[in-house]
Amino acid sequence: MSGSDDTGVRFGPPEWALTLTMSAIWGSSFLLMAIAIDDVSPSVVPLARVAFGALALTLVPAARRRLPRAELPRIVFLGLVWMAAPFLLFPLAVETTGSAVAGMVNGALPVVTVAVTALFVRRRPTAFRTAAVVVGFAGIALISFGSVRTDSGADARGIAMLVGAVVCYAVAVNVSTPMQRRHGTLPVLLHVQLAAVLWTLPAGLDGLADSTLTIPAVTSLVVLGAVGTGFAFALYGVLLARTGPVRGMIGVFFTPIVATVLGVVVRSEPLGLLAVVGMFVVIAGAVMTSRPDRLPIVVPAPDGATSPAPR
Secondary structure: OOOOOOOOOOOOOHHHHHHHHHHHHHOHHHHHHHHHHHOOOOOHHHHHHHHHHHHHHHHHHHHHHOOHHHHHHHHHHHHHHHHHHHHHHHHHHHHHHHHHHHHHHOEEEEEHHHHHHHHHOOOOOOHHHHHHHHHHHHHHHHHHHHHOOOOOOOHHHHHHHHHHHHHHHHHHHHHHHHHHHOOOHHHHHHHHHHHHHHHHHHHHHHHOOOOOOOOOHHHHHHHHOOOOOOHHHHHHHHHHHOOOOOOHHHHHHHHHHHHHHHHHHOOOOOOOOOHHHHHHHHHHHHHHHOOOOOOOEEEEEOOOEEEEOOO
């Protein structure tokens, strides 16, 4: 399994359109998860997400193209780390941490992706790229601290689950991006979601016994699956193939903004000045991260090794 760094493609209007669309969809996911787990077991959430997501993708002929058997180990692995595990960890964590804290930790995904991608490509991130993602995470922290209620807290177990989910996503990004460039986004996503159905089926069926299938819960699960896991993940795959794993994470910077706005409109939560400041910091970090890295040119050294030459 090999990762890939940024492609050097300009982050223009099409890339921003994809990013903002995904941010709107994924920013609402915390609200939808909270609605769903009011009536259903958290173990039902990942099964419903991948099942409805796969069903939505099967409606697209391009997604039904078969992949080589050699890709099967990667598909099975991605079904676990990209879908099954994080889709379970997030609703479990939301029960004890709340959606604001979950959004803050999820916002660390670009930071974690920089570190994981550096391991995959065996190259240290540039100082500017590191600074950019740190700025973005600082903005997310401001939004979260400015939005969370003083009577809600986060326990260590919930935080650990959130961090585990974010690490899973960062690994999955690096494994899936080369596959999507070889075979296309939609076929890879459909196969991964079908593998995730098998991973989530036992716990999901068991959780149905402790669930009440109310209209709000079922509606939330259908939207989470068909739109958030099917449509949005397809857009995300296109963006990753165009821009690389690090800049493809920019949309994560905006999800807390969407979550904050939804909290104000749907739940009448107060919007503090600190959260507003955080929104501007997030946007600054996103713009910084959207710039391609200026990577050093690698030239052969006299001893046969390689060494960077400045541009």
